[in-house]
Amino acid sequence: MKTKGKPSPILALTSAALSLPAFAVTQPVETELSIMTSSYKEGDIPAHKVLTGSDERYEIDIHQFHVLTPMGRNWGFSFNTSRETMSGASPQGTVEGLDGQPALIMSGATIRESRTEIGATTHRYFDNGYMGIGMSHSQENDYEADAVILSGEWDFNQKLATLAVGLSYSSDVIEPTDALLFGRVEKENKHSGSFTIGWTQVLNKTSVLQSGISLTKHDGYLADPYKLRDVRPDERSEWAVSLRYRRYAEKSNGAWHLDYRYYEDDFGVHSHTLQTAWHQNLGASFQIVPSVRYYSQREADFYLPFDDFTLPLTVNQSSDYRLSTYGAFTFGLKGIVNHNNWAITASFDRYISAKKYGLSDSEFEHPALVNFTLASIGFDIRF
């Protein structure tokens, strides 16, 4: 019998065995534990584009932890934490430079901040799906967010199709540092509600497609309190549609991923995101995954390349690069070493953004567009 290029029979039989009733369908039967450490570095801004302040941008160290454990026959419990420590300067304003091009007013000395997020979710598993409820809390010295998340999945048509529904609500409090000193807002609130629905369909023996829609509504203080002049509407409605396609190629023993998302909001931003990855198995225990992501957006209606201090404070304006016209490419490479019940993952991603990849024409490229590298190493174990 030929086994070359065929998936491991042990893996195929083990996953098939999971649908035997003693192994309780969807419920995890093992505890899984994951840790990951990542280093995120933004490239510095060319000195001639910085009018005042530091040209050093963000560097973030991220440590993540996740554990999922079954409880009894029908319940599962998961717990996540993540801690980020960041340092670097961020743009506070954009003005016209001597050359007529936009120049940045950056924050001064390097700031060192941290963010801690903890989340816990409980799942109740049924024969044909699960329901989950989770809470999460994110804490920074000037920002606090609490969220409740409800999620559920239902299988249809002998598990050929799955409906996934998610609802979340987040309540955030913003308390900028040195508010009095710099005339920043003292304390503001923001509320976000989000609804996601997805339909996953098995197309044939080797491919599956998920279509999803998400709707999100924010209200409250949506501007950046650290910018010299940043006035935004106090409501934002967003919606996005997504497609995720997975196809297994038996001959080459690899899987192809293709993801697309269209996003639009009432700030006037819309964007396309296209991402593709190839998961190549090398023998039974190695996998290598090259990937490319393309992102392209149109600027918000009230985006201005230069802050306009003559406009009244009631008129919306922002020179945030994230609201400008630009696009970006991410090139990624990931390697996975798998052994019976553990795996080590290492990945490297390079992100480059530029106005020319954007969706509409605009005169000026924002000088604060980021280029970053992201390197991660992770360890997973099941027992």
Next chain:
Amino acid sequence: MNRLILVMILLGLSSCQSVQPWERGALARPEMQLEVGKLGSALYRQVYFSKEASSGGSEVAGAGCGCN
């Protein structure tokens, strides 16, 4: 935009064969899942959420952060 939704619905509903559970070995493979690597996916979502204007799509949002 409406056309895109229509295409999505058509793709979702048509062209599906009946695949018997014992023929789903390939679909059950770890690299065939919608999300591969829980922490990695969460990290990418967080990074793109804080550096780009867009978010959402197929995953439920979690707690916000001061990064956006």
Next chain:
Amino acid sequence: MELYQFPFHAMGCPCELRFYGIKRQHVEQVAMRCIEEAKRFEQKYSRYRSDSVTGRINQSAGTKPVTIDQETRAILHYAGVCFEQSDGLFDITSGVLRRVWNKEQLCIPLETEIEKCLDLVGWTKVKMTADTVYLSIRGMELDFGGVVKEYAADALSILARSASIIHGLVNLGGDISIVGPQPDNKPWRIGIVHPTKAENPIAVTQLHSGALATSGGYERFFDIEGKRFSHLINPRTGWPVDSLLSVSVAADKAVVAGSISSIALLQGRDGLAWLNSSGASYLAVDSELGCYGHLVTGDDEFS
């Protein structure tokens, strides 16, 4: 904490539960529930009982579909995956070939007899809907034997664990599922049956968790016209397989270990190569009693 042993007989094999516990009463209660569960599997899937699921399906072959429950359906699905993964070697409809190949046979069957019997063999001739199964030709037979015993070992082990047995093992006629390691967190030492001498193990392996299943081995051969034949018959050719004597596989689940070891035996001469490429932890014994595989580490070997 004390070790309690519960020997019993089910599915045509000697079986044993080994559970550690503090209160004798509790351990006994759990053991009784496990033995009841084993008997339930035996009654439900025995091919010798006309009122079993197997009996009902086989009696209706060629006449009408039979309504089945979710458990049976899931087991059939699993058997379907085995069929696929083995390119048709592992086939739960191949039992009818015993009609032409058995130890009562005085001469080697004629090719035409085999051909006729092969018409009744084939997983693809089994028609399934959401809640029925139908053997499309009169005379066809299903035999759950190659799946249910191993699956039952897993099910009993899970049952014991859900009843708070932390240290223990389930042994159903050599198919072993570990409930949990020994109280000092040491692995269980498990003897692997000698293919020709039932009393002495050919090797000993250590298992901390997971399962071990053995296919082939002792008393599984018969002679016709002075020639030795294996009880294992290739459902594609209709002829007994010239195979390894026995294959033991360790895996997460006994049901998976059992299918891997059966498939390896059915591969005949290619069995070893297939085992190597599958990445399984195994111990294979060939007809010269040579041992292969890395399931047994050096110091445990004694033969």
